[in-house]
Amino acid sequence: MNLIAILLMTVSVLTVLSGFTVLLGAQKGKRAPVVPYFLTTIAAAVWGISMALFIDTQPSDMTRATTCLIVMYISTLADIAMLYWYVGWKKKSTWLVMGVVILATIWLSISLAVDPSRMFAEISLSSKGNSVTYANTLYFLAYVLLCTAVIVGFIVTTWIEMRKEHHKRARRGLQVLFYGLLIAGTLGIIFDFIVPYFGNYSLIWIGPLASSLAIILHYYAILRYRLIVLSSSWLKTLSYAVLMSLGAMAYMVIFFIIFTALFKIPNPSASIVVLNFIMIVIVLLLVPVINEASAYVRSLIMVGQVDIAYIVKKLNRLATQNVNLNELADFLADHLHFDYIGFIVDGRLYGSKPLPISADELDEIGMLEAAEGGIWQKIDGKNKKLFERLNLKAVAELRNAKGRSFGQILVGKPVGKMSFERKDLIQLEMIVNLVASVIDSEKHLKA
Numbered sequence: 001m002n003l004i005a006i007l008l009m010t011v012s013v014l015t016v017l018s019g020f021t022v023l024l025g026a027q028k029g030k031r032a033p034v035v036p037y038f039l040t041t042i043a044a045a046v047w048g049i050s051m052a053l054f055i056d057t058q059p060s061d062m063t064r065a066t067t068c069l070i071v072m073y074i075s076t077l078a079d080i081a082m083l084y085w086y087v088g089w090k091k092k093s094t095w096l097v098m099g100v101v102i103l104a105t106i107w108l109s110i111s112l113a114v115d116p117s118r119m120f121a122e123i124s125l126s127s128k129g130n131s132v133t134y135a136n137t138l139y140f141l142a143y144v145l146l147c148t149a150v151i152v153g154f155i156v157t158t159w160i161e162m163r164k165e166h167h168k169r170a171r172r173g174l175q176v177l178f179y180g181l182l183i184a185g186t187l188g189i190i191f192d193f194i195v196p197y198f199g200n201y202s203l204i205w206i207g208p209l210a211s212s213l214a215i216i217l218h219y220y221a222i223l224r225y226r227l228i229v230l231s232s233s234w235l236k237t238l239s240y241a242v243l244m245s246l247g248a249m250a251y252m253v254i255f256f257i258i259f260t261a262l263f264k265i266p267n268p269s270a271s272i273v274v275l276n277f278i279m280i281v282i283v284l285l286l287v288p289v290i291n292e293a294s295a296y297v298r299s300l301i302m303v304g305q306v307d308i309a310y311i312v313k314k315l316n317r318l319a320t321q322n323v324n325l326n327e328l329a330d331f332l333a334d335h336l337h338f339d340y341i342g343f344i345v346d347g348r349l350y351g352s353k354p355l356p357i358s359a360d361e362l363d364e365i366g367m368l369e370a371a372e373g374g375i376w377q378k379i380d381g382k383n384k385k386l387f388e389r390l391n392l393k394a395v396a397e398l399r400n401a402k403g404r405s406f407g408q409i410l411v412g413k414p415v416g417k418m419s420f421e422r423k424d425l426i427q428l429e430m431i432v433n434l435v436a437s438v439i440d441s442e443k444h445l446k447a
């Protein structure tokens with residue numbers, strides 16, 4: 001099986017999986033368009049798979065080639081009809097037009113199944129590539145006109161629905177669908193009818209591939225803009241697999257184009273295809289690790305600013321685990337970019353590094369007056385000299401969910417700065433509160 005056939009088969013499977021996920025994951029109030037969407041994915045998948053089987057048919061198997069062609073052109077009609085139903089399901093006029101389209105689709109499908117010569121003047125099978133010569137008949141003209149009219153119909157309908165939609169998320173989802181259908185519809189008309197009619201059938205696969213990709217991109221928009229909410233964890237996993245596989249398919253298409261352009265070989269060998277597919281799968285599986293590593297490094301080296309998102313994500317993860325307070329202090333010192341971070345909890349000090357402080361001095365810090373209008377405690381008098389000796393710049397209360405103080409956090413000098421600015425305290429306040437909840441949950445776990 002050549003690379004194009006593999007791509008068509010794979011994208012077709014991904015298309016059905018996207019429809020299956022939407023069918024199972026749609027909320028009760030948003031199930032009306034789910035059925036036509038699911039039927040669209042099935043029709044698009046049948047179109048792509050029958051195309052792949054035709055491309056891969058051996059010259060001696062004319063019966064299989066004819067059957068694949070009949071299924072391919074019938075599924076094309078079904079795909080565009082279901083797309084029109086999906087994008088226009090809210091309008092009553094769509095249902096009337098759909099009745100006409102379905103009747104025309106049934107008539108054309110039966111006519112093609114009974115007599116394929118109405119559509120195909122010649123079917124050519126060879127090792128250089130399988131092709132078809134269209135018949136100059138009224139049937140072919142009716143088929144092309146119906147397909148073109150429906151394609152224009154669902155593109156225009158999507159544009160109208162997009163302009164009428166006031167909800168921001170829904171409008172963005174429709175924008176993705178509109179541009180996807182516009183591109184796929186245009187490519188389908190050009191490479192499935194116009195170019196083959198003038199003798200070049202080698203690019204016929206662009207139509208079903210573009211259609212399936214447009215559907216999968218719309219599926220991404222459904223997830224991205226919360227048009228449906230997937231509550232089940234396995235549906236989320238399936239969605240992740242579909243989108244990652246789509247990335248792999250995009251890589252394989254780019255690889256095929258570059259390989260063909262550089263080496264002038266129609267199809268790379270099976271070993272090259274398999275090797276490239278394995279490599280892209282490995283890269284995609286490593287994406288979460290790469291993202292985590294890059295976020296860690298970025299947070300660590302950005303001394304002039306704090307990556308709040310990364311720190312919050314890390315603290316939320318720590319909240320479900322047994323926390324080592326010394327390691328937590330060391331993490332905060334590194335990523336908040338302070339010379340020292342320490343916690344005073346139950347009369348004990350946990351810090352990012354050893355601090356030369358006596359038990360009496362620790363008690364002295366613990367007896368500081370409660371903060372007024374925030375979490376930061378005032379340092380003055382005798383305490384100010386102690387903080388200067390220890391090179392500490394601020395101290396804040398750690399409070400539990402009920403607002404009661406159960407400890408303190410000590411903050412050293414900012415790395416790369418001469419002084420401690422007020423904006424540093426404001427930026428830290430959210431982090432301190434989250435740290436307090438992590439430490440408080442740890443105390444309860446030990447209790």
